[in-house]
Amino acid sequence: MSVYVGIDVHRKRSQVAVVTEDGKVQLNKNVVNGMEPFLRLIGDLPSGTPVAFEAAFGWSWLADLLEDYGFDRHLVHPLRCKAIASARLKNDKVDAAILAQLLRADLLPEAWIAPQPVRQLRALIRHRISLVRLGTQLRNRIHAVAADHGYDRSASYWTGPGRGWLAELDLPAASREIVTDCLAVIDGLAPLTDRIDGELHAHAKADPRVKVLRTLPGVGEFTALVMLAEIGDISRFGSARKPASWAGLTPTVRGSDLTVRHGHISKMVCAGGTVPLRRPGGVRWRWLEDSICTGVS
Numbered sequence: 001m002s003v004y005v006g007i008d009v010h011r012k013r014s015q016v017a018v019v020t021e022d023g024k025v026q027l028n029k030n031v032v033n034g035m036e037p038f039l040r041l042i043g044d045l046p047s048g049t050p051v052a053f054e055a056a057f058g059w060s061w062l063a064d065l066l067e068d069y070g071f072d073r074h075l076v077h078p079l080r081c082k083a084i085a086s087a088r089l090k091n092d093k094v095d096a097a098i099l100a101q102l103l104r105a106d107l108l109p110e111a112w113i114a115p116q117p118v119r120q121l122r123a124l125i126r127h128r129i130s131l132v133r134l135g136t137q138l139r140n141r142i143h144a145v146a147a148d149h150g151y152d153r154s155a156s157y158w159t160g161p162g163r164g165w166l167a168e169l170d171l172p173a174a175s176r177e178i179v180t181d182c183l184a185v186i187d188g189l190a191p192l193t194d195r196i197d198g199e200l201h202a203h204a205k206a207d208p209r210v211k212v213l214r215t216l217p218g219v220g221e222f223t224a225l226v227m228l229a230e231i232g233d234i235s236r237f238g239s240a241r242k243p244a245s246w247a248g249l250t251p252t253v254r255g256s257d258l259t260v261r262h263g264h265i266s267k268m269v270c271a272g273g274t275v276p277l278r279r280p281g282g283v284r285w286r287w288l289e290d291s292i293c294t295g296v297s
Contacts (some may be wrong), residue, residue, distance in 0.1 A: 006099030
């Protein structure tokens with residue numbers, strides 16, 4: 001008899017529900033996260049058993065574990081799983097069982113499970129973006145401290161003359177400490193971003209798709225890599241309109257009878273990810289449809 005597995009994933013523990021093909025809950029148990037506890041629970045199930053789990057915090061290890069042991073993985077889009085989001089009775093047991101039942105009925109709103117190399121590229125790019133944002137926050141903090149004491153400079157603060165100007169400012173002890181600490185962290189971030197830039201440049205040189213994407217106006221090496229990392233396998237989309245909708249670039253539509261209203265773009269984000277698809281690291285995704293139409297695959 002076929003069974004279906006639903007897993008409500010959490011940081012330290014997860015709830016695992018097993019449902020038979022006639023809808024009966026065979027098992028619903030809370031387990032500590034890890035390979036051995038999970039295999040003790042579902043390791044005896046036949047190869048190819050379908051397993052559904054949400055794109056929640058720290059789901060990648062579970063996806064890799066299920067793939068290694070031959071399970072049929074189904075990653076659930078958490079925002080679109082209305083049966084869980086709108087349930088009146090909501091706890092881990094109910095959520096896990098609902099995932100298994102939706103999987104049995106083929107009603108799951110699924111998300112694509114990116115291969116490990118794509119997930120690693122995403123992680124590296126997002127790490128660089130977070131470091132650059134941190135540097136920007138620190139620079140803004142220094143600007144705020146200078147402005148708070150009535151100082152400003154039309155030229156850059158970060159060149160040699162700019163650093164000298166900052167050092168000569170007559171600031172109270174706490175404000176001077178803030179500026180000094182911020183500059184120290186900014187200087188510490190520079191070698192980190194330089195190292196990551198070198199790794200990304202090597203990756204870009206080895207990928208012929210980057211060269212094709214760079215023929216688009218406004219798309220450079222880093223932008224091309226972000227697009228490749230976030231989109232992944234372009235062949236999973238049947239037309240240019242589908243990735244545009246997936247990236248949140250299409251307008252919302254509300255229609256009733258003969259009335260149709262088009263609203264703002266949907267601004268959806270990637271399931272299981274933290275970078276907005278409409279502007280990951282400053283990328284202008286208006287080029288997305290053009291890149292699809294050029295035949296990049």
